[in-house]
Amino acid sequence: MKVTIIGGGGRVGSNAAYALQCFGIVAEIQILDANPDVAEGEALDLMHGASACADQRIYAGDYARAADSDIFVITAGLRRKPDESRLDLINRNVALFDGILSSIKAAGFRKDALIFVVSNPVDILTQLAVVRLGLPWKQVLGLGTMLDTARFRSLIASSLNLAPTQVKALILGEHGDTMFPVWSSATAAGLPLDKFPGVTPTFQTQVFERTKTSGAEVIRRKGGAGWAVGMTIAETVHCIALDKKQLLPVSSLQQGKYGLRDVCISVPTIVGRGGVVEQVEIPLWPKEQQALQASARALGEIWQKVRPK
Numbered sequence: 001m002k003v004t005i006i007g008g009g010g011r012v013g014s015n016a017a018y019a020l021q022c023f024g025i026v027a028e029i030q031i032l033d034a035n036p037d038v039a040e041g042e043a044l045d046l047m048h049g050a051s052a053c054a055d056q057r058i059y060a061g062d063y064a065r066a067a068d069s070d071i072f073v074i075t076a077g078l079r080r081k082p083d084e085s086r087l088d089l090i091n092r093n094v095a096l097f098d099g100i101l102s103s104i105k106a107a108g109f110r111k112d113a114l115i116f117v118v119s120n121p122v123d124i125l126t127q128l129a130v131v132r133l134g135l136p137w138k139q140v141l142g143l144g145t146m147l148d149t150a151r152f153r154s155l156i157a158s159s160l161n162l163a164p165t166q167v168k169a170l171i172l173g174e175h176g177d178t179m180f181p182v183w184s185s186a187t188a189a190g191l192p193l194d195k196f197p198g199v200t201p202t203f204q205t206q207v208f209e210r211t212k213t214s215g216a217e218v219i220r221r222k223g224g225a226g227w228a229v230g231m232t233i234a235e236t237v238h239c240i241a242l243d244k245k246q247l248l249p250v251s252s253l254q255q256g257k258y259g260l261r262d263v264c265i266s267v268p269t270i271v272g273r274g275g276v277v278e279q280v281e282i283p284l285w286p287k288e289q290q291a292l293q294a295s296a297r298a299l300g301e302i303w304q305k306v307r308p309k
Helices: 011-023 036-048 084-106 120-131 148-160 201-224 227-241 288-307
Strands: 002-006 028-032 057-060 071-074 112-119 139-140 167-172 179-190 245-249 251-255 262-264 269-272 274-279
Touching: 002 011, 002 167, 011 028, 011 036, 011 227, 028 036, 028 201, 028 288, 036 057, 071 227, 084 120, 084 288, 112 120, 112 227, 120 139, 120 262, 120 288, 139 274, 148 167, 148 179, 148 201, 148 227, 167 262, 167 288, 179 201, 179 288, 227 245, 227 269, 251 274
Parallel strands: 002 028, 002 071, 028 057, 071 112, 112 139
Antiparallel strands: 139 251, 167 179, 245 269, 251 262, 269 274
16 A cells, blocks of 8 residues: 655644654655655665665655655644744644645546545645545545544543553544543443543543643643654555545534534444445434534634635
């Protein structure tokens, strides 16, 4: 499988490439960036370690060379300027992302290619990719709340001294201010998490608030997140490459589950080689259902402001 990372010279893109290299599942990784020298440097650095890791082809390229990719992972994005509103940043990123989609279309792509959006605002840009590229909606997915979910699980495990891989809990909704935790189905080693000692309403509030602010905390301390998001990108790509059909909280265009349509948002989603296999409607607590609807409304309002006319 060939994966092209657009924005691969940046922190998120290069960390994703490293994660994909370490697991050695995909056969080919192309680094594409607006700065060709940085792309060449990242590809060269990764290639230098190939003999110690996996027999993959890793190189820098362009859109023409990306045309035969199985998956386009788009990580390119802009950061907020001082005193810039969230909507202004969204508009700038929409313009940048629109240019990337135009370049993909101009160079061509396989009819069975998948578009995997990581750039923010991920839900809005995922919907833009559906509209602009004309691919079946199942072939376009966003990272959604995968990173939020990974942080959530890891923070729960750290707080309760549990093994992180045994904690199963989801964040759903928007990757942003209106995301929400799904405590109703949270487990550890198959046991209900709310039955564990110490898991009180106060604990639940505190760990979710820490999850919501984790991105800002990492940015404040080291300038930007990279390793965790790289791992969640690799987790999703490997689910596709191996046709695992795992249930993941990725963002995709809704088709009626939970009463949602015409919005890209994270709900429980089975992911496999074709992209979105199925969106799954699992009963939620009433307050979780209300939070999902509120999150969808918030995204819908933003989409109406930035959608192509």
